[in-house]
Amino acid sequence: MKSRRKFLIHLGTGLIPVTFGFTPDSLLFKTDNPPKDKKLRVALMGLGSYANRVADAMKDSKYAKVSGVISGTPSKIADWKKRFDIPDKNCYNYGNFDAIKDNDEIDAVYIITPNALHHGQCLRVAAAGKHVICEKPMAINAKEGQEMVEACDKAGVELLIGYRMRFEANTLEIVKMREAGEFGEIKFFQGLSGFKIGDPNQWRLDPKLAGGGAMMDIGIYAINGTRYMVGEEPIWVTAQEVKTDPIKFKEGVDETITFQLGFESGVVASCLSTYSMNYLDKFFLNGTKGFAELKPATGYGPIRSETHKGRLDLPHITHQTKQMDEMAKIILEGKKPTIPVDGKDGLKDLKIIDAIYQSVKQGSKVMLDL
CATH class of the missing domain: 3.40.50.720 (NAD(P)-binding Rossmann-like Domain)
Known part of the structure; x- marks a missing residue:
């Protein structure tokens, strides 16, 4: 092996x-x-x-x-x-x-x-x-x-x-509602991303192949979701790590990290990334006029959504089918997606992940420049 x-x-x-x-x-x-x-x-x-x-x-x-x-x-x-x-x-x-x-x-x-x-x-x-x-x-x-x-x-x-998820109907509808001001001034976001990982010998638990642990695999959904749900880029991050099984989650493989993202507008996001708990797939956006919740938020579907105006639960289209159709239009027609999916946007998530690991290591706030 x-x-x-x-x-x-x-x-x-x-x-x-x-x-x-x-x-x-x-x-x-x-x-x-x-x-x-x-x-x-x-x-x-x-x-x-x-x-x-x-x-x-x-x-x-x-x-x-x-x-x-x-x-x-x-x-x-x-x-x-x-x-x-x-x-x-x-x-x-x-x-x-x-x-x-x-x-x-x-x-x-x-x-x-x-x-x-x-x-x-x-x-x-x-x-x-x-x-x-x-x-x-x-x-x-x-x-x-x-x-x-x-x-x-x-x-x-x-x-x-x-x-x-950046092509998923419920997600896009909530972003549309936020842009239309239906939630008022955004104040808070919560992103919970986690599951209990199985086979201890899989590549996701090998730091040389995975580059980390739960954060790289599942926590990135919370990072990504925070950015497009809030509609701003974060300017600071704080993070704390908990490891209950150092044998399964060896050095360089994070088991559970809680992290907070701060925005210039004053919005604070509270997020969790874990490989040791199930039933964690939820986004919650709160504003002065209303709220939106996705639960599950990032699974393969159907995605369930609710707002202060009632449930959305828009029709489910297989995510990968929709993704590939839209990416074909981006490449062949130069279409601009609603929420960016290009490498420069993906790079922002990596900068945040780097800062999260840095914050865990030094035990203090890390400023971001995305």
């Missing part, structure tokens, strides 16, 4: 506070305008459980399709070739995928590998001239994230982060 992890890491690394500025009209997604005469042709890198979920969801996509695969496991490639009718020339391993540069049947690569591999793989995909879609977190720290943004900018390709 250790030799395989070293092999994967080796291959993968080869190579001012502002508001979001949403307008209510921009919150209305139009789904009847397909990107010209083609679909976005996507190669999936890393064929684990989430890649399977994405691929199955893309069967219902109007504007994107699975056109290639990249994996270090030959048996998985053989299975995917049959399931998705993928030709041999669109199948690669981690050693030779730079050759996609000469493949005109692949437009973008969706990186769905362990966190520590994202950086090196993104740089290689960008160098090959293909658009990058990368699962969250986009990297294990802000330095790597910045290098990914710069590499994609230099190559003239898009870098999008797999923030599926």
Whole structure:
């Protein structure tokens, strides 16, 4: 197992506070305008459980399709070739995928590998001239994230982060209501993100592959949600860590972190990230005129929502289907999403995560400059 992890890491690394500025009209997604005469042709890198979920969801996509695969496991490639009718020339391993540069049947690569591999793989995909879609977190720290943004900018390709909730109907409706002033002056936000993790030998509990623990995997939802629900960028953070099982959650793998984010307007967010408690998937936004709650807030759905005006519970569309359709429009048509999903926005989450870990270590407030 250790030799395989070293092999994967080796291959993968080869190579001012502002508001979001949403307008209510921009919150209305139009789904009847397909990107010209083609679909976005996507190669999936890393064929684990989430890649399977994405691929199955893309069967219902109007504007994107699975056109290639990249994996270090030959048996998985053989299975995917049959399931998705993928030709041999669109199948690669981690050693030779730079050759996609000469493949005109692949437009973008969706990186769905362990966190520590994202950086090196993104740089290689960008160098090959293909658009990058990368699962969250986009990297294990802000330095790597910045290098990914710069590499994609230099190559003239898009870098999008797999923030599926930013296309979800209930989430967008609450953001629309906030922008319309229906909650009044925002005062407080709560984000609870956690579950009890299972297999102690999985890569998510290996600091060399995960780059951390619960914060990188599930806590990032609370960070991300705070920003788009409040509609501001935080200017400071404080954080506290609790570890009850130092054997399972070894050095460099956080079990539970509570953290607070402060905003220039005076809003305070109180959040929790954990790998040791279930039933924690809730966002709560409170203002002087009303409130909004999402519970569950980030699960695969359906998402449940309630406001001071009553329940929303808008129709459920598979998140990954919606995400890939909208990302296809971003890449092929230059469409601007309601809530940003680009690498520069993902980099802000990494800066906050870096600051949270710093605050835990030094035991004091850390100022943010996003």
